[in-house]
Amino acid sequence: MRCSNCNVDLGESQTTCPLCGAPAENIPPVLNGIKEAPYPEKTEKLLKRKERILPNKWVLRVAAALCLLFCILGNSLLYSLLSPMILLGVAIYLFICGLKEKGELLHSAVALIAQVGIELLLVLICLIFFHNANTTLFVMIVTLALTVILYAIRPERFTAQMKALLRM
Amino acid sequence: MNEKNTTTGMCEPWFPVDNAANLYCGNRRPGWARTLRLSFVLNEPVKPEEMQQALCDMSRRFPTFCAIVKSGLFWNYFERTAVQPKLQKEIDVPGRSINTGRTMQPNFRVLYYKNRITLEVFHGITDGGGSIRFLTSLVARYYELLGETVSDAPHALRADDEPTQEETCDPFIKNSTAGVKAKNYSEVSVYHIKEPLLKDNMRVTHGICRVEDLKQAASAYALTVTEYLTAILIFTYIQTAPQPIDQAISVSIPLDLRRRFGTESVRNFCYMSDITFHPQGRRDLTFAEISEGIAGMVQEKATVDYLSQEISANVRAQQSPLLRPIPYPLKHLFLKNTYRKNQCSFTTFLSNVGEVLAPPEVLRHINRAEFTLGETPYNPFGVGVVSVGGLLTVTFNDCRDDMEKQRFFLRFLASQGVPVHVETNR
Numbered sequence: 001m002r003c004s005n006c007n008v009d010l011g012e013s014q015t016t017c018p019l020c021g022a023p024a025e026n027i028p029p030v031l032n033g034i035k036e037a038p039y040p041e042k043t044e045k046l047l048k049r050k051e052r053i054l055p056n057k058w059v060l061r062v063a064a065a066l067c068l069l070f071c072i073l074g075n076s077l078l079y080s081l082l083s084p085m086i087l088l089g090v091a092i093y094l095f096i097c098g099l100k101e102k103g104e105l106l107h108s109a110v111a112l113i114a115q116v117g118i119e120l121l122l123v124l125i126c127l128i129f130f131h132n133a134n135t136t137l138f139v140m141i142v143t144l145a146l147t148v149i150l151y152a153i154r155p156e157r158f159t160a161q162m163k164a165l166l167r168m
Numbered sequence: 169m170n171e172k173n174t175t176t177g178m179c180e181p182w183f184p185v186d187n188a189a190n191l192y193c194g195n196r197r198p199g200w201a202r203t204l205r206l207s208f209v210l211n212e213p214v215k216p217e218e219m220q221q222a223l224c225d226m227s228r229r230f231p232t233f234c235a236i237v238k239s240g241l242f243w244n245y246f247e248r249t250a251v252q253p254k255l256q257k258e259i260d261v262p263g264r265s266i267n268t269g270r271t272m273q274p275n276f277r278v279l280y281y282k283n284r285i286t287l288e289v290f291h292g293i294t295d296g297g298g299s300i301r302f303l304t305s306l307v308a309r310y311y312e313l314l315g316e317t318v319s320d321a322p323h324a325l326r327a328d329d330e331p332t333q334e335e336t337c338d339p340f341i342k343n344s345t346a347g348v349k350a351k352n353y354s355e356v357s358v359y360h361i362k363e364p365l366l367k368d369n370m371r372v373t374h375g376i377c378r379v380e381d382l383k384q385a386a387s388a389y390a391l392t393v394t395e396y397l398t399a400i401l402i403f404t405y406i407q408t409a410p411q412p413i414d415q416a417i418s419v420s421i422p423l424d425l426r427r428r429f430g431t432e433s434v435r436n437f438c439y440m441s442d443i444t445f446h447p448q449g450r451r452d453l454t455f456a457e458i459s460e461g462i463a464g465m466v467q468e469k470a471t472v473d474y475l476s477q478e479i480s481a482n483v484r485a486q487q488s489p490l491l492r493p494i495p496y497p498l499k500h501l502f503l504k505n506t507y508r509k510n511q512c513s514f515t516t517f518l519s520n521v522g523e524v525l526a527p528p529e530v531l532r533h534i535n536r537a538e539f540t541l542g543e544t545p546y547n548p549f550g551v552g553v554v555s556v557g558g559l560l561t562v563t564f565n566d567c568r569d570d571m572e573k574q575r576f577f578l579r580f581l582a583s584q585g586v587p588v589h590v591e592t593n594r
């Protein structure tokens with residue numbers, strides 16, 4: 001097939017010239033031995049492949065921010081029970097992620113250490129404003145313990161994650 | 169791979185981004201990352217099972233490909249992933265951006281459709297030269313699995329060899345010299361296409377011709393093939409612009425540095441050169457005048473001395489002691505600005521990745537190759553060039569609904585005595 005309008009060869013299956021839209025003419029091509037390689041038909045609704053998506057790290061950030069907010073609001077039930085429980089849940093989640101092969105993507109080790117820092121801040125706030133930080137202190141110790149366990153189980157991955165994140 | 173073996177190329181679970189990748193990593197947007205696309209059109213349909221096996225073997229051989237870009241406190245870095253890449257049947261638009269955020273998949277994909285096998289890879293992972301190395305090795309392994317005896321060739325890495333440090337190192341750092349000052353991008357006003365981009369609507373148009381015909385046509389103007397194609401591209405811009413162009417037309421030309429510096433790295437190692445021509449608002453310029461104006465422009469900037477200085481300047485900027493301790497979110501603002509300046513400093517690009525060299529047993533199965541850059545929010549139109557076995561393919565990627573530039577370019581090429589075969593995805 002050819003388009004004499006454009007003076008170019010076209011594929012055997014082409015009915016119109018993609019350059020000018022003129023109908024393809026049944027003339028032998030000048031270039032021989034070119035293999036046609038069609039593209040998939042474009043469907044009306046593009047089929048987007050579902051690639052496995054990781055949990056958003058913003059979830060963890062929002063959890064920490066909420067806990068801090070509860071504390072500042074001063075609601076005793078929220079600061080003494082709900083915030084530490086959210087943090088405890090996040091710590092366990094990070095720990096499990098850190099154990100899994102794919103969990104390294106979440107920087108679990110780094111996130112756990114950051115969480116210990118946030119909890120320490122919460123303990124101080126609770127002590128100053130409410131004179132009672134038992135639950136939060138307990139969660140902080142648990143988080144710290146989980147961090148140490150993670151290091152003991154996977155020292156290489158733990159160190160590698162820290163190095164990678166802190167690379168300068 | 170032996171995790172403890174320090175003589176092999178890659179034993180750390182993470183590795184730093186190289187100098188070029190820094191820019192591509194820093195410039196990602198939600199849902200978009202600079203993506204390269206290289207395809208081989210084979211003489212027979214692809215057999216998915218054998219190709220999947222070849223892909224598994226090769227992902228071990230190319231450890232820097234099986235990685236995901238991550239953000240650290242001070243810099244981005246690549247984290248190696250244990251997730252095996254999966255061969256996918258091509259169903260989407262060509263060059264769809266690689267998802268680099270919140271994914272566990274390596275930052276590349278291998279696609280097949282009938283007799284076309286395609287690698288689409290995030291530019292942070294590798295460049296055109298590295299893509300050729302990967303796809304050639306993959307296809308060589310595929311034919312080996314199909315029972316062919318594939319002879320040893322430096323261009324196709326063997327699946328059973330260990331990756332070397334030479335292949336996985338950062339070639340920019342290795343080839344930079346101390347004492348060169350960091351440089352700034354100049355802000356020259358260049359011409360840009362001002363047309364809306366259509367999302368998820370990339371059109372690729374291939375113009376296939378014989379390398380010999382093209383060389384002959386180029387030699388009539390005393391130009392190299394890259395210069396000749398660039399001259400036609402500039403001529404196309406001048407002739408198809410709605411109004412006469414009174415700004416410089418600058419074509420970005422990536423230069424593969426591997427051969428010049430004698431390195432085997434499969435990571436990024438190219439330098440962005442350019443050819444700039446000012447039409448001074450004239451539409452009556454002849455092709456010969458443009459050819460004369462740009463002759464030798466690439467060669468001028470392709471000397472090892474000049475390139476070495478440029479590489480060192482870029483590495484120096486990255487390693488600046490003032491920049492290093494700044495947290496990444498702040499650096500990101502700077503990088504984004506650098507990339508924007510860089511992208512705005514040229515009109516379009518013409519990326520000639522050269523000839524695909526492969527063992528003869530593999531070459532006889534490859535009909536032709538196609539190379540292009542994926543969709544980009546900056547530039548709706550660009551050109552990729554690659555050749556294999558005497559056939560050269562010029563691929564236009566275009567996110568607009570207009571074929572005027574492709575039509576002008578290919579008709580002009582045909583009028584110069586170069587027979588052209590045209591194919592498109594739409």
Ligand SMILES: [Zn+2]
Binds near residue numbers: 003005007017018019
């Ligand atoms: Zn036509």
